[in-house]
Amino acid sequence: MIILSVVLALVAALGNAAASVLQRHAAAADLPQPSGGRSARRFGFIRHPAWRWGAGLLLFSGVAQALALAAGPLAVVQPVMTTELLFTLVLAAAVFRWPPGARTWGAFLGMALGLAAFLLLAGPTGGTETVAPKRWLASAVPAAAVSIVLVVVGKELRGPARAVVLGSATAIGFSFTAALMKDTLGLVAGGHRDLLTTWQIYTAAAVGLSSFLMLQATLRAGSLAASQPALTLGDSLLSVILGVSLFQERINLGWRVLPEVASLVLIAFACVHLSRSPLVSGKEAQRW
Template sequence: MIVLCVVLALVAALGNAAASVLQRRAAATDLSTSAWGRAAGRFGFVRLRVWRWGAGLLALSGVAQALALAAGPLAVVQPVMTTELLFTLVLAAAVFRWPPGAGTWAAFLAMALGLAAFLLLAGPGGGMDSVPPGRWLVSAVPAVVVSAALIFVGMRQKGSARAAVLGTVTAIGFSFTAALIKDTLGLLPDGLGEVISAWQLYTAAAVGLGSFLLLQATLRAGSLAASQPALTLGDSLLSVILGVSLFDESISLGWRVLPELASLGLIAFACVHLSRSPLVSGKEAQRW
């Protein structure tokens, strides 16, 4: 099941990356030569086939992520989802015909190696399919308090500092959304009616929507290089913690803690470098 979980998470990450690149390609298309494009203004690209393909892939990636969460541990799915950055780099290079430099490829390999090393060292596995209700209160209350405090602090910052702080809050939201989805899917053996009536389903939708809106504020606040490490590592680390505290998933610690931290440091370094690449940040569209 772990292999299936990883494969589905990789498919979801690939879908997210492909959707992002296709929709950026649509947004970069010159529509001024068509009558409907001039009439639709800056949002005319939504009628392009390439944009609709991107939207469809985004929906499919959401399904793949949900299936991955149903098939395996939260502490595996969310870290594997960080490969979206790697897929974005490769796909954007092909679509926009902008070859990455040697430094970007080095960051690509560093992130892949760091992620593989962390998963092999931590060895997350096991766990329950659903969460006892009392555990949600123990985890959610501190998360809400910390998120509110970070939003308060972040809105008083500017530029990169604001982007980093808001990125951390967004990561908290995304990790809790994934945990809520996994908990909801764990109710499927009790019947579809139990799932539809479960509070987890509607809470996941609300938290997911709030996190998406907060992501937009994060991206407007500062550079991707400032927010992406917080988004990537925050989501992954908190998901590992939630997997252990909510679902009783297991990870290996002891002597492995130091190399695990080194692996996370390698991922963080690679995230910063990749986020500065025009192929990941979306600045390659300026060439079209």
């Protein structure tokens, strides 16, 4: 089942990356043309077929991620979802005909190797399908408190520092959304008949929407190079913690801690470099 969850998470990450590239392609096609050409219509890109395909892929990716969470540990699925950056790089290079440089390819390989090494070393396994309310309470209360502090502090900051702080708050929201989705799917698998009477499904929707809105504030706060590492690593690391604390998943520690930390550092450096690439940040649309 873990292999299935990894495959489904990769499919979800690929779908997210493809949706991002397609919608950027639609936005680029709607840019005003120089020398007296057509002017851009407000939200005209929504009518572009590429944008609609991208929206459809986002829905498809959401389903694939949900199935991945149902099939495997949270501590596996969310870290694998970070491959969205890698898929975005490859697809954007093909669509916008802008070959990545040698350093960008190096960052690509570094992130892939770092992620593979972390998953092999940590080896997340086991876990329950649902979460007891007291474990939710023990995790959600401090996480909510930290998120509030991050948002308050972020409002007082400017530039990259604000992007990092708000990105960290967004990562907390996304990781809890995934955990709530997994808990909801566990109830379904356990034979719960009236899902609409459970608090998990409504909380997941509320936290997910709040996280999406926070993401928009994060992206406006500063460059992607500042916010993306906090988003990517924060979501992955907290998901590993939630997998252990909520779903009682098991990860290998002991002597493996140091190489696991080294793998995370490699992922962090690679993530920073990839986030600076125009192919990932979306700046290639200006050239295309």
